[in-house]
Amino acid sequence: MRRSNSLTQLAKAEAFRSLHDGKGAFVIPNPWDLGTARLLEHLGFKALASTSLGLACSHGLRDNSVPIDIVFEHLTEMAEGTNLPITADLGNGFGDSPHAVGRAILLAAETGVVGGSIEDSTGRGDEPVYPIDLASERIRAAAAAAGSLSFPFTLTARAENYVVGRTNLADTIARLQAYQEAGADVLYAPGLRDAKEVAEVVRSLDRPVNVLLGSEGVSLSVKDLDLLGVKRISVGGSLAKAAIGEFLRAATELRDQGTTTYQLRAATSEQIREFFG
Template identity: 50%
Template sequence: MDNRAEKYKRFKGLHHQGRAFVMPNPWDAGTARLLTHAGFDALATTSAGYAFAAGKRDSFSSLTRDEIMINAKAIVDATDLPVSADLEDGFGRDPATCAETIALAIDIGLVGGSIEDATGDPDAPVLPIDLAADRIRAAAETAKDRGFLLTGRAENFISGCPDLADTIKRLQAYSEAGADVLYAPGLPDLDAIKTVCAEVDKPVNVVMGLSGPAYTVEQLSAAGVSRISVGGSFARAALGALRRAAEEVMTKGTFTYAKAAIPDGEMAALMDQSKKSDRS
């Protein structure tokens, strides 16, 4: 069994172990190494975290597919864990474009990825359900028998359309179209999460660390959740620490922030040890 096939087998198994697992979201190779060392079982990329690191907004118009794939490849190469990717809207409205995106994701070693139904258009924030399902179907056909776990995302609640019934209808359509995992970011409370889990027939991903209520892994497991991600919240937490350090230096002229920093030797041990050149 090759390395990618083994990662896919492990990743798929995590979704059927009877309890939720946490799949955090590194935004570059260094954070992937740190989170691998922390003991997680799988990782996922974050378009938001990567956008912040690149000095860009997290929006459809900010990041190209090439940029996302290069970043995802760096994360795949930095860890021995299974990696799933935030593939945004598939980088195109047409189902064939979504299928092409999945093929590229498989080629760089990813074992999973999500396609969302948001449009970025405030006047029509989510795609018509039939087109959205067709996009998932095209992606699923490309992923079939290639060791790739496809996540179908219904974006209603973070796109200004807080309609639980329509969200469930969409997730059911994405399941029928071939999605392996279902995901509706921004569900308002634990009751809504329980309802979604009860009304669909595939593992459910829930995101924590965004605005709104915070539930424990145990609470989410009891609600029926299979997978928990953190989106860009780890990246924002890291940037929050950076801003607090900067504000301390600028306003107080002190450097106590360094007490909470990871020691240099520890960081060196976590990073790639290979040499790229023989400098004399």
């Protein structure tokens, strides 16, 4: 049975906006189901972001291959099951055209989430990111759809250059600037590698910047990013990968040694009753 949700979508949306307007950076972790969302709420986080990777893993699928109906069922369950504001990972908007992207924003809003991200990745190897003009028009359509809603939907625009192996900082910044002009509320370039790159992105924009923490080879901390002027910090699929890693270690011990020392690191039954009681 889902827990009663006492906050309206408008109240959540306003709370989410206020986090972006407040002093300093805030962390927005990425649960992959209702249980992990409630655990993060219990731990005191103020907002959540969905993760396409985590959701895909929970269904035994590759990232970005989950059917759209399952994505929106997942978002509805999390939005209805927690009082925290949630922003949705909407991939590339489930289509190439600006119209498809605008429709994705409206459908996401119907689930109860109060924000969403649109990326400029095509999912195609021959042309991994959209041309900047088309990418900007897609964000413009998303912003128009968000602006038509009865609550402040926070639109995040993602430049995916680094994710697809195009480590071109100048082009990444140019894209983020174009998406800012197109109406995005938050700018995000996952995969930035060091403090110098993060600082350059922050200096080049006048909207809140989201930075991905937890990527392999990146040693920056929340404190480091706060000092660099980053407003929002997410962790993508890293919590899901951490959970899967621990599950595999435990299952491998059980198979190979026939022992269960992994229980020494496990949550207790009392803790679980406290979290979900």
